[in-house]
Amino acid sequence: MSSDPDKMMSKADKMTKLTLTRWSADWRGATELYEQAANGFRASNKYEKAKVALEKASKGQEVQASPWDAAKHMESAAALAQKLSIWNEVADFYRKASELYTECGRAQPASDALGKAARALEDVKPDDAIQLYTDACEILEEDGRDQMAFDLYRACANVYIKLEKFTDAATFFLRLGVAADKCDATNSQCKAYLSAIIVYLYAHDLKQAEKCYNDCSQIDAFLKSDQSRSASRLLTAYNEGDIEEIKKVASSSTVSNLDHSIIKLARKLPTGDVTAIQMNANDDLDEDDLT
Amino acid sequence: MTVIDLLTRVDSICKKYDKYDVDKQREANISGDDAFARFYGDFETQIETALEKAELVTKEKNRAAAVAMNAEIRRTKGRLAEEVPKLQRLAVKKVKGLTTEELAARNDLVLALPARIEAIPDGTPGGPKNTSAWAPSTTSRPDIKFDSDGRFDDDYFQESHESSQFRQEYEMRKIKQEQGLDMISEGLDALKNMASDMNEELDRQVPLMDEIDTKVDRATSDLKNTNVRLKDTVNQLRSSRNFCIDIVLLCIVLGIAAYLYNVLK
Numbered sequence: 001m002s003s004d005p006d007k008m009m010s011k012a013d014k015m016t017k018l019t020l021t022r023w024s025a026d027w028r029g030a031t032e033l034y035e036q037a038a039n040g041f042r043a044s045n046k047y048e049k050a051k052v053a054l055e056k057a058s059k060g061q062e063v064q065a066s067p068w069d070a071a072k073h074m075e076s077a078a079a080l081a082q083k084l085s086i087w088n089e090v091a092d093f094y095r096k097a098s099e100l101y102t103e104c105g106r107a108q109p110a111s112d113a114l115g116k117a118a119r120a121l122e123d124v125k126p127d128d129a130i131q132l133y134t135d136a137c138e139i140l141e142e143d144g145r146d147q148m149a150f151d152l153y154r155a156c157a158n159v160y161i162k163l164e165k166f167t168d169a170a171t172f173f174l175r176l177g178v179a180a181d182k183c184d185a186t187n188s189q190c191k192a193y194l195s196a197i198i199v200y201l202y203a204h205d206l207k208q209a210e211k212c213y214n215d216c217s218q219i220d221a222f223l224k225s226d227q228s229r230s231a232s233r234l235l236t237a238y239n240e241g242d243i244e245e246i247k248k249v250a251s252s253s254t255v256s257n258l259d260h261s262i263i264k265l266a267r268k269l270p271t272g273d274v275t276a277i278q279m280n281a282n283d284d285l286d287e288d289d290l291t
Numbered sequence: 292m293t294v295i296d297l298l299t300r301v302d303s304i305c306k307k308y309d310k311y312d313v314d315k316q317r318e319a320n321i322s323g324d325d326a327f328a329r330f331y332g333d334f335e336t337q338i339e340t341a342l343e344k345a346e347l348v349t350k351e352k353n354r355a356a357a358v359a360m361n362a363e364i365r366r367t368k369g370r371l372a373e374e375v376p377k378l379q380r381l382a383v384k385k386v387k388g389l390t391t392e393e394l395a396a397r398n399d400l401v402l403a404l405p406a407r408i409e410a411i412p413d414g415t416p417g418g419p420k421n422t423s424a425w426a427p428s429t430t431s432r433p434d435i436k437f438d439s440d441g442r443f444d445d446d447y448f449q450e451s452h453e454s455s456q457f458r459q460e461y462e463m464r465k466i467k468q469e470q471g472l473d474m475i476s477e478g479l480d481a482l483k484n485m486a487s488d489m490n491e492e493l494d495r496q497v498p499l500m501d502e503i504d505t506k507v508d509r510a511t512s513d514l515k516n517t518n519v520r521l522k523d524t525v526n527q528l529r530s531s532r533n534f535c536i537d538i539v540l541l542c543i544v545l546g547i548a549a550y551l552y553n554v555l556k
Binding site: 145147148183184185186187188226253254257 | 476477480481484487488490491494495498
């Protein structure tokens, strides 16, 4: 075979085009040529052409009814697109790859593909990234492999935190808790609930945080854990306006075992509204006294 | 015979005939007859040992050991104080071979004993002074409780120097211990977290391992099948009959080619 990838590409293209002399496309040979061309392009750092070659190779594999190889090629194409920073193609390719994996009946690689896509798009298109993360989590949950979904949930919540959408982040932590509950992963579950409470507190939402704490206390595993004790200490400190206590809890080892972004939030915690909350509480008492 | 041998022989002979040594026997007999002297000798030795121990205590740096030794000295003192009356009774008894002056002397010795026992230092400071100061307050204590408030202060401050030092040291050690315990608890928290994460990770790996198991089983059975088939095929190919036929046919072809070559030349 000629070592020039361009020639291989053109030859392969000719093999797939239907003309008078060729009544059925020779996909097998074409796919081989495409793969070789892609390798050649990659070696010579012509990523754009390599990407195109991989796309076509993937299509060839798909036609040959081998979705696994097709999906693999799609993933490589997507990785190259990532290097070239063509973001919508990245998302498309990874989605296609994920669909092909699901066709094979392999949920784990499917969600892995979506996860990779989301990670690539985190900085650039966070909304798309969130969508991809959610889809990936759904795929895993359908397959019953909730434990793999933990990391994805955490990453998704981190993206929300970066976007400062705190209620969404807290919702995701609660979903993590549900998934952990299904697998009896109590440590992750308790950590997820504590993270949710901290996120609510950071968003100045004391009522929501307390409600969250009460809801989570219904769960035995959380009630008996270190994390719930830290949460209750934090909430009482907030109610009393005791900044020292808040700082102490935030730097305790229970909080330091959570994710980095949550630790950062916790360190910043008394976000200036503590005294206001305290005054509100006092106001209520005064009203009662007067009446 | 060497000098050493001589010496040992002389020693053994002396030991054998000790019972005929009049002077020695008299001495022993005196002690044997005189219970008082024996008892008194015992007492003396005990007081001596207590005094030695007291000296050691002053040199002792480790406070816990010092306290323990002081407690032992106090116990010895208590025991000796109990036995003083017994000794007194023995002192008054008449023993043969004793003069009246010696008897009186014995009585005095016994009377001096309690003072000597008290004088042994056992860690409580200012013993004699306290007894003189306390004497009036102990008598009046049952009547009036707060009578010696002033005296309380004096004694109080006198005692507090050592005890405040002790308390300071105690507080410092307690703080150090708390710091150490804090560090240990932090380390344990980290360990606990890591251990539970490891636990969850292993739980995650279990179904994956099962999958690997089934896949590998399938692969091994496929391989076995393929191996058997390959073996059969190779055996077929290698059967010598086919080989000979191949060689013969090859020779025939070469022969025909040579013939044609010759004909055409």
